[in-house]
Amino acid sequence: xxxxxxxxxxxxxxxxxxxxxxxxxxxxxxxxxxxxxxxxxxxxxxxxxxxxxxxxxxxxxxxxxxxxxxxxxxxxxxxxxxxxxxxxxxxxxxxxxxxxxxxxxxxxxxxxxxxxxxxxxxxxxxxxxxxxxxxxxxxxxxxxxxxxxxxxxxxxxxxxxxxxxxxxxxxxxxxxxxxxxxxxxxxxxxxxxxxxxxxxxxxxxxxxxxxxxxxxxxxxxxxxxxxxxxxxxxxxxxxxxxxxxxxxxxxxxxxxxxxxxxxxxxxxxxxxxxxxxx
Amino acid sequence: xxxxxxxxxxxxxxxxxxxxxxxxxxxxxxxxxxxxxxxxxxxxxxxxxxxxxxxxxxxxxxxxxxxxxxxxxxxxxxxxxxxxxxxxxxxxxxxxxxxxxxxxxxxxxxxxxxxxxxxxxxxxxxxxxxxxxxxxxxxxxxxxxxxxxxxxxxxxxxxxxxxxxxxxxxxxxxxxxxxxxxxxxxxxxxxxxxxxxxxxxxxxxxxxxxxxxxxxxxxxxxxxxxxxxxxxxxxxxxxxxxxxxxxxxxxxxxxxxxxxxxxxxxxxxxxxxxxxxxxxxxxxxxxxxxx
Numbered sequence: 001x002x003x004x005x006x007x008x009x010x011x012x013x014x015x016x017x018x019x020x021x022x023x024x025x026x027x028x029x030x031x032x033x034x035x036x037x038x039x040x041x042x043x044x045x046x047x048x049x050x051x052x053x054x055x056x057x058x059x060x061x062x063x064x065x066x067x068x069x070x071x072x073x074x075x076x077x078x079x080x081x082x083x084x085x086x087x088x089x090x091x092x093x094x095x096x097x098x099x100x101x102x103x104x105x106x107x108x109x110x111x112x113x114x115x116x117x118x119x120x121x122x123x124x125x126x127x128x129x130x131x132x133x134x135x136x137x138x139x140x141x142x143x144x145x146x147x148x149x150x151x152x153x154x155x156x157x158x159x160x161x162x163x164x165x166x167x168x169x170x171x172x173x174x175x176x177x178x179x180x181x182x183x184x185x186x187x188x189x190x191x192x193x194x195x196x197x198x199x200x201x202x203x204x205x206x207x208x209x210x211x212x213x214x215x216x217x218x219x220x221x222x223x224x225x226x227x228x229x230x231x232x233x234x235x236x237x238x239x240x241x242x243x244x245x246x247x248x249x250x251x252x253x254x255x256x257x258x259x260x261x262x263x264x265x266x267x268x269x270x271x272x273x274x275x276x277x278x
Numbered sequence: 279x280x281x282x283x284x285x286x287x288x289x290x291x292x293x294x295x296x297x298x299x300x301x302x303x304x305x306x307x308x309x310x311x312x313x314x315x316x317x318x319x320x321x322x323x324x325x326x327x328x329x330x331x332x333x334x335x336x337x338x339x340x341x342x343x344x345x346x347x348x349x350x351x352x353x354x355x356x357x358x359x360x361x362x363x364x365x366x367x368x369x370x371x372x373x374x375x376x377x378x379x380x381x382x383x384x385x386x387x388x389x390x391x392x393x394x395x396x397x398x399x400x401x402x403x404x405x406x407x408x409x410x411x412x413x414x415x416x417x418x419x420x421x422x423x424x425x426x427x428x429x430x431x432x433x434x435x436x437x438x439x440x441x442x443x444x445x446x447x448x449x450x451x452x453x454x455x456x457x458x459x460x461x462x463x464x465x466x467x468x469x470x471x472x473x474x475x476x477x478x479x480x481x482x483x484x485x486x487x488x489x490x491x492x493x494x495x496x497x498x499x500x501x502x503x504x505x506x507x508x509x510x511x512x513x514x515x516x517x518x519x520x521x522x523x524x525x526x527x528x529x530x531x532x533x534x535x536x537x538x539x540x541x542x543x544x545x546x547x548x549x550x551x552x553x554x555x556x557x558x559x560x561x562x563x564x565x566x567x568x569x
Contacts, residue, residue, distance in 0.1 A: 012372050019369065020386045023446065027389065029411070030401045042409055094297040096290075103290035116305060120503065120548045122524060126315065126531055126541050127308035130322075150300040180289050209394030211506045212524075216532060227396045231510060234400055242404050249397040260392045264385055268450065 034247040041242050054247035072226035080207035083148040087203045090150045095158030116152035143217040154199045161195045197266035226252050315541040322535045334542035347523050355501035357437035365445045370452035387446030395506030402439045403511045429519035436507050448493050455489035491563045498558050502551040523547040
């Protein structure tokens with residue numbers, strides 16, 4: 001019994017490390033494969049010779065200039081960064097109006113927000129496509145972006161945070177003659193740094209990885225985000241080129257992994273804050 | 279005072295007006311429109327959109343494909359919830375006990391969560407391919423599994439890779455839940471002579487109930503909204519064994535141009551999801567845990 005107790009902690013570390021290896025294995029394999037020559041992808045775990053051909057191929061644009069992965073990354077960036085910024089701005093403005101200015105009927109609107117978060121997105125897919133078509137926006141960036149400009153979830157978690165800020169702080173700012181806009185951007189925004197980091201991280205991640213909506217809203221190769229470009233490319237003419245596929249998958253994964261590592265601390269705080277107390 | 283309130287209201291409504299406009303245009307209007315289309319026969323293009331009453335609803339419910347898709351999703355859900363609950367709770371219990379490097383392990387296990395659906399589907403498609411690395415390893419034991427080609431296990435394989443994605447993420451929720459349980463309860467149980475297993479079953483599991491409920495609700499919604507993974511890996515096959523309602527809606531509306539049928543299926547799938555979420559909550563949610 002005593003012996004068991006002595007080895008317990010090292011044993012836990014061992015199990016966790018093995019688990020971690022399995023958790024990271026797909027990433028490791030993906031990155032290694034993207035540098036392998038095609039004969040070695042299935043047979044060699046550690047490549048004997050490294051090649052940059054897969055990346056060269058992906059960046060050159062494959063068979064036609066239309067399918068350019070660099071422009072795909074830029075497109076992904078555009079359709080991710082714009083909603084991230086607007087979701088934060090409108091999230092703060094709306095949450096402030098509802099929770100701090102307590103506009104008429106704010107309770108009703110707050111309850112409505114929860115309904116908006118709960119309703120499955122599938123209900124909106126077809127009508128939103130038709131709406132974009134009626135507005136003649138199909139195959140444009142706005143079609144891929146507009147529906148994500150405001151996010152009820154972001155408003156909701158800003159409200160959760162704004163609840164904790166004492167009214168006296170805002171009153172004294174008002175007595176000093178600060179306008180409401182000034183209070184929002186000079187007091188509330190700096191105070192809600194963590195919340196903003198969470199909103200930014202989750203929104204950017206969701207938009208970067210988004211697949212179904214940009215697949216529907218845009219058929220133009222020039223404007224396609226990397227996720228859709230890569231998917232069509234994998235299911236189409238490059239089905240039998242695993243090295244090139246893995247180079248593409250690495251490009252799709254890398255930015256989001258870097259972003260996650262930078263914001264890691266906030267991610268965990270976000271789960272503690274929004275998950276269980278919400 | 280009255281005047282200040284009035285001013286606050288004006289400013290507040292100006293600030294939140296984008297939200298109201300957005301909610302009307304991108305939420306209420308499409309929501310209502312979706313219902314209207316479900317009562318029509320329409321090919322997305324023609325100005326001729328006759329009302330057909332409940333015909334689409336009857337067609338959807340009578341289609342054996344619907345029940346096959348529900349069966350597929352339930353199969354996915356059972357495998358997914360079973361494996362992911364064990365792996366993520368196990369992970370949380372282990373990480374809770376280690377004295378150092380907690381953050382490092384958490385970060386490592388969370389990395390799979392941030393992977394995008396398209397990218398990890400591509401990676402697993404190659405890893406689990408007929409002559410892929412997993413089968414090569416199993417070949418040592420003379421085993422070869424058609425992970426995505428055997429209709430009996432294709433959906434379970436997809437559930438397995440989705441588990442890979444969510445284990446670290448759900449593990450973090452469990453860890454937060456575990457950290458909320460006060461150690462004095464365990465101390466008291468220890469004094470009363472409860473074994474480690476008894477403490478786990480009688481204290482940990484009941485007190486983690488809110489976390490269990492949340493994770494199972496998330497997992498249920500994930501199961502019925504599955505799209506990217508089967509789209510990328512199996513395309514709904516083999517023999518429709520990985521066909522999901524999302525795949526069918528996409529196929530009906532954007533390939534066959536059956537807007538009415540697709541809208542109806544979307545509504546039916548939302549209702550089915552709600553029913554399953556309700557059932558899951560009924561089965562596991564307890565509100566008397568603190569007594």
